[in-house]
Amino acid sequence: MTTPWARALRVAGLAAADPQGCGGVLLRAGAGPVRDLWLERLRAAMRPGSPWRRMPAGIADDRLLGGLDLAATLAAGRPVAEAGLLAETDGGLLVVPMAERLTAATAARLAAALDTGRVGAAWDGSPARIGLLLLDEGTGEDERVPEALADRLAFHLDLTGVTWGETGVAAEDPAPYSVEDDPAPDPAADLCAAAEALGVASLRAPLLALRIARLAAARAGRRTVAAEDVREAAGLVLAPRATRLPPPVQDDAEARPEPAPAEAPSGSAEADDRSSSQTESVVEAARAAIPADLLAGLVAAQGRSVAPRAGKAGAMQRATRSGRPAGTRPGHPREGRLALIATLRAAAPWQRLRKAADPSGGGLRVQASDFRIIRFRQRSETTTIFAVDASGSAALERLAEAKGAVELLLAEAYVRRDKVALVAFRGAGAEIVLPPTRALARARRGLAALPGGGGTPLASGLDLAAGLACAVRRSGGSATLVVLTDGRANVARSGAPGRAEAGADALHAAGLLRGAGIRTLLIDTASRPQDAARRLADAMGARYLPLPHADAAAMSTAIRAAG
Known part of the structure; x- marks a missing residue:
């Protein structure tokens, strides 16, 4: 994996093998043939029959989470549930275009599905064992994928610098690791030490790296995690999250304390030396995998806030009559614009009871408590x-x-x-x-x-x-x-x-x-x-x-x- 494209293909293979365990991929790349080719390789690497769904921009909660099937409910006279997009993607990957423009509410819904593997409450929701493929198409530092989602995805991949001429690498996994007697003594400790050295504050990052190390070992036919698996996981998961360069490893024999002349080195001392060397190799592997321009961009972005800026769109504010629709809420039509479909959905489950209470009238029975009005959000000047x-x-x-x-x-x-x-x-x-x-x-x-x-x-x-x-x-x-x-x-x-x-x-x-x-x-x-x-x-x-x-x-x- 010496080239960015070879590394990208390795990420595609691991993400396709276990979408839910990996959480998914945050892919930063503009629309073009390189991104399309990588998406084709990812989809081809997935298990046959695995769902692959694309989430529309501005999706409503009832389509994402599921809700009431209005037509079936009115025809049957009883509530009929309709599966949402998350339930339809169970066992596969959900592609989210323009992820940098996700609202906080939608990001929270997706994060909850990643955490619980279900839609809604963990004890009664439909299964939603999904991975996310977030397509980051932002053009500046002010357009970022919500951190709550990015932190839950193992892989952060950047293809902006990859050209079409670099995509001729075959999509093959690395050769199986040949040194069978070199298992990682404590992969969790090594990955945590590497995360600390790279300035990665999130606790999820080393946990995700540990999952990737185990997944890489399983794909290579090993029952235990080898040192090479840990180094690879550190390079794929921790390096793109780095906020600082780790200090270089000092190879100075004088810096290490020498044992007393009359004492032989004990077995525990040898084990400590091996563990220390293993940790240093993991840190060095992660250091070598850091993109060249990553740290420069992070330093330039320090001290900035996400408040509205000059020359940019203003802060989002609530509005009653105009702006971007942002769901519905109970209310009277005098307070805003009536959401007809949401009103009918609220009234449909009660039709049998209302007709039994008053059989004289016909048609649909709608009460004031059923009214829903549209919530709008618009940007201020x-x-x-x-x-x-x-x-x-x-x-x-x-x-x-x-x-x-x-x-x-x-x-x-x-x-x-x-x-x-x-x-x-x-x-x-x-x-x-x-x-x-x-x-x-x-x-x-x-x-x-x-x-x-x-x-x-x-x-x-x-x-x-x-x-x-x-x-x-x-x-x-x-x-x-x-x-x-x-x-x-x-x-x-x-x-x-x-x-x-x-x-x-x-x-x-x-x-x-x-x-x-x-x-x-x-x-x-x-x-x-x-x-x-x-x-x-x-x-x-x-x-x-x-x-x-x-x-x-x-x-x-x-x-x-x-x-």
């Missing part, structure tokens, strides 16, 4: 508010970069529900130069007329920007504040000059921002990082970013990466 220090001799340069960053973000506002606003502070106060807008022509006109120079009323600028952000939130949107300043205030709230009072007012305004819970990024625009700007960022709970030489493109990228 995201507004990025730039608070720009327009004072001093360097104002023109700062304003030019702010104008460029605003225009870059506005270019994306035509396809996303977000807006941009601009607050400038100089002289004795602050002003809203550009109210929240997505109109590019209007923004350019407002930015072109913005003057610069004068004192630095930093507190007034923060107060005005905070008020604008709170107004955006009251209107149902979400706001991100980007402050461009060197942090050196010299005009107080009252308009009086003086660095001491102005600095105290600025820290007080920063504390109010932190208390309001406004997501904030502070960009230090000084020629070199300033302690005053760092203290200000700490006071407002903002991410501090020194960009003394940033152009508009770099600034726009930093704003998207903040959050």
Whole structure:
């Protein structure tokens, strides 16, 4: 398994042999011939007759979990159950396209099926012994498969760098391990040590690796787990989850304590040495299997949150009349849109009792308690508010970069529900130069007329920007504040000059921002990082970013990466 494609074929063989035991595969790859070929190899490796189902996007709970067959129930006059997709996939693999867009509710349903092997409650639900094939088609770090599902799958496979020319490797298992007298003395301990060395915090990871080691041994015809099986499992399961590089193994004879001259090495000491060497070999195998670009991406992603970002869709909020359907709930049609099918499903089981209680009428008996209305979720607007220090001799340069960053973000506002606003502070106060807008022509006109120079009323600028952000939130949107300043205030709230009072007012305004819970990024625009700007960022709970030489493109990228 020296090439990524050979490793991918090995994963396909193991996952097909025991889908439920493996949990499944998280496959990161865009649509294309390489992914299609791997899916064909996986399906061909499964046992004949094993179910292979594909889950539609936005699937409803009654189709996923099963529920009432409305037509059969109305025809029979009694409740008739209908199997859901999970029960139909019992013993096979469920393919989930665009898994990075799964809702939390659907991810919870799938995770429960993996844990219990049944639909619904473990004691009365239908069997659902399934494995999952999550197709991660996300294009950025902000699109991720829910961690609750990814943690339950043994294999995390990335085919984004595999070309069609590399797919000529035959789909064969490795040759059986030839050293019969080299069993793994304690595979669970070795895998736990490897997980700790790689920075894998999940307890499921070494347990899944142990299952894979046992599965590999069984496929090779061995009754016991060999050392090679443990090393392979560490490379396939633990390496893709690594968050740090393990320390290199020190091969220094002087570092090991020597036994006393009069004492011979005991059997227990020899066993300890062998166990230590075995653990080191497992860690080294996992280290060698870590993808080259994995750790660089993890370091770049540290410190980011999943909150809505500038230039991205806003946070999901509940709505009553419009948005994306998100199930149903009991309610009156005056409170929302009537869900007719769900209402009929709720009323169907009670028809025999209601007709027996009142045989005079005919047709379907629907009561107020049966009414179901549709629940909607829609994304709120995201507004990025730039608070720009327009004072001093360097104002023109700062304003030019702010104008460029605003225009870059506005270019994306035509396809996303977000807006941009601009607050400038100089002289004795602050002003809203550009109210929240997505109109590019209007923004350019407002930015072109913005003057610069004068004192630095930093507190007034923060107060005005905070008020604008709170107004955006009251209107149902979400706001991100980007402050461009060197942090050196010299005009107080009252308009009086003086660095001491102005600095105290600025820290007080920063504390109010932190208390309001406004997501904030502070960009230090000084020629070199300033302690005053760092203290200000700490006071407002903002991410501090020194960009003394940033152009508009770099600034726009930093704003998207903040959050």
